[in-house]
Amino acid sequence: MKDNTSHINPLENEAIYIIREVAAQFEKPVLLFSGGKDSITLVRLAQKAFYPAKIPFPLMHIDTGHNFPETIEFRDRLVKELGLELIVRKVQDSIDQGKVKEETGRYASRNQLQTTTLLDAIEEFKFDACIGGARRDEEKARAKERIFSVRDDFGQWDEKNQRPELFDMLNGQIELGQNVRVFPISNWTELDVWSYIEKENIEIPSIYFAHKRKVFFRDGLIWSHSDHVYQDDDEEVFEKVVRFRTVGDMSCTAAVLSEASDIATVVQEIRNSTISERGARIDDKRSEAAMEKRKQQGYF
């Protein structure tokens, strides 16, 4: 038996508390799982929250169809190993049903289209709480986000009318049709997440580590050469050793040149980095208020 629990990171205690509140306050929670490091961290925290019982809610992946294959392979293995339930809803189906229109051109991405698929899935399963891995340090609009963030029937975020959150008390009371987005790692920074992954020895998809990849350069960012990513004829393809610092789908995630091939080196690299994580997100570059606009429409 160990001595005492004072060594446990306060952020971890907070996240576990929040995840337990979700299980206790809501009837149909779900954990939104993208296969990225933040949602993988959430799964570990949820395991800890309910041990020795299983995580009492399913995972859901909104699949753009433009994922890195490594992420999908990782997702399926994790779910199998932990014996969790996984729901997958595809953006392609929303496109086929004519609910959304595929973007075209140089910056075409399915990132925004995910919102419709997500809102439809929430309605289909009557989820009343969706746990997500968003962090306040990622982006300015997210810095204002509550831990329990209420969305109306249309999935929209009313940033001017948010509930105050006092002390540890989380108010999860909602009307029928509303749902709550829950952010247990709100107060973690990118470095906190990476350090936690290192300390806990959590497995993450291989694309987070240095690997050879065919890439091209545009707007000062490194893009993956892939069928899912639009590329001009004069945009030359190089093979480079790169890794990903953040993982969305292929059309909206830029790589960084890196030799970091294990977690310790990755953490070191993040510590010394002079570029923010979202600096590698093509979707955020659209305008200064890009994230706030997407959130109002129901984006995660």
Added chain:
Amino acid sequence: MINVLKQQWKKENNKDISKKYLAFNNKNLVPNIITMEVLKIATAGSVDDGKSTLIGRILYDTKSLTDDKLEAIEKTSKQKGYDYLDFSLATDGLVAEREQGITIDVAHIYFSTPTKSYIIADTPGHVEYTRNMVTGASTSQAAIILIDARKGVIEQTNRHFFINNLLRIKEVIVAINKMDLVDFSEEIYTKIKTDFQALMEKRDYQSQKITFIPVSALKGDNVVNPSENMPWYNGKTLLEHLENLKNQDIYNVGTPRFPVQYVIRPKTDKFHDFRGYAGKVYGGELNVGDKIVVLPSQTTSTIKEIYFYDQKYQTASRRSSVTITLEDDINISRGDMIVKAGDLPKIDKQLTANICWMDSKPLLPGSKYVVQHGVNKVLGRVDAIHHKIHPDYSGIDSDVDSLQVNDIASVTLKLNKPIFYDEFKNHRTNGSFILIDSQSNHTVGAGFIS
């Protein structure tokens, strides 16, 4: 190719920015690997006190602003025609705020040093936003009150101090800002300090620790780096002061309270009879072998095991999220509370509290609300509004028939079931509650039990 990479990192450009604005280079301030200490700080200041600039300066001097964020700040500052970097752009997140140049909601800002991780809850300073200040202060262990050296102690300062005192923030730093605009005058600093000390006489929470620091957020004096312009000041810089705060200085210690959040029953072969009570420990610690009482049933038992994930511990430390098992099989559900025998809280269906009203719909005597006390929910009725408290130390108002948004008042609540509480002054967690409107589901008030 080389050009593309150059463009990607833009390091060279940014070095020029730092040369222009940075007197000292704190190379030793690299973030920590594993965060053990987290300090949450609430900031309060009036419009134009330079609060956002102060935060921006802290981020900048601790190297917490990345190149791309700096670049965005530089670009926007230029567009606005400023000849300096407008650090407020780093924190004012919403479009409306950028348009109006004000902060309208609590924003959270993060930075770290080798010893600590910091979270700043940046709350706006407008009169009408008392609720945001109360919210920001409720999760913080320290507070920074900003005073414009040219204006001195103003009504807003009284309000900010009042709220930090009401919420029993243990550690308050009074940062007297814009010293560069008063020629770094010691006389002005001393005058403001004396004025503030007069205010301190009026406070309820006398043991609150208060530290005065003269700063210039814009120029960087005494924020992270010591000032060369104020040789008369021998104290620590703002960051040095924060770095030196110890956990025991900033947390309010009380008696251990363990509100049960969730009952864990795995019903697997290996853990067939396992019945664990999940929750967070508040106030003090709990040990294996402790004699405990479960409320409200008043059943007694002994702590058998303390789990954190798959490890067992002898002691559950303050603020850790653990799972506890007991020697006896007793019926416990969410909202119940486990406490040490001989150390019981008050158990009552009626309570008097100071509440801060946060809803645009006024509070009227006789109205019913959901009272959320920790993880426990009961129904409550406001029996009487005794008096309104002016949050600037200008006294009370006994002739009240309703409360408007941002009002603070002493009220009596009747509850449909007893709750197990401590006075707020003895227990910050077990002495506070929120009021929820059962029609709108909004959090409409915060209460501090007297």
